[in-house]
Amino acid sequence: MEIAFRPSLSAQRLVIRRAAAADAPMLGEIYRAAWRETHAGTPLADLAEAAAAERDAFWAETLASASRAVFIVAERGETPSGVAACGPVASQKLAAAGYAGEFYLIYLRRRLQGRGVGRELMRIMARRLLALGLDSAGLWALRDSPGARRFYERLGAQPAGVAGVWPLAGRELADVAYGWRDVRVILDHQ
Helix, strand or coil, X not given: CEECCCCCCCCCCEEEEECCHHHHHHHHHHHHHHHHHHCCXXXXXXXXXXXHHHHHHHHHHHHHCXXXXXXXXXXXXXXXXEEEEEEECCCHHHHHCCCCEEEEXXXXXXXXXXXXXXXXXXXXXXXXXXXXXXXXXXXXXXXXXXXXXXXXXXXXXXXXXXXXXXXECCEEEEEEEEEEXXXXXXXXXX
């Protein structure tokens, strides 16, 4: 799948493709860079390496398995700049709240943020969940990441009524859950 943006947004084409097992190290690099850029100037910035190290094993294991999860890479020109993943619900709390699918993550380098790329990745993932027969989905967002939370809300997400804690590098980061009772709502948002 390939997406071309209006020339005013980018002279380079943005390619969005499904990740392969060999992409696992690259996904880690995208994640590290996006975490640093997204959380720059906040207490979360110093956790980029710990967060990425935790995800490295997850990516390698899941990409190599016959999992129903899908990982997507966004590349602008020759530069990998975004990663997203979704699949069947993995969180017990989201499952108990009635969600069948889960958006595991979406991270974009700063240069792609605010240009519609995140919205397109969410649409692609929503279509993938629907193809798997999963019409509802939830996700976890860091409580102290208001930009991410606003992004999900603009796509029609509602608070799921559950909270959690992500233990990371000796700290406990507060998570809040969001969800869509029907992921088709994401397809309708411009």
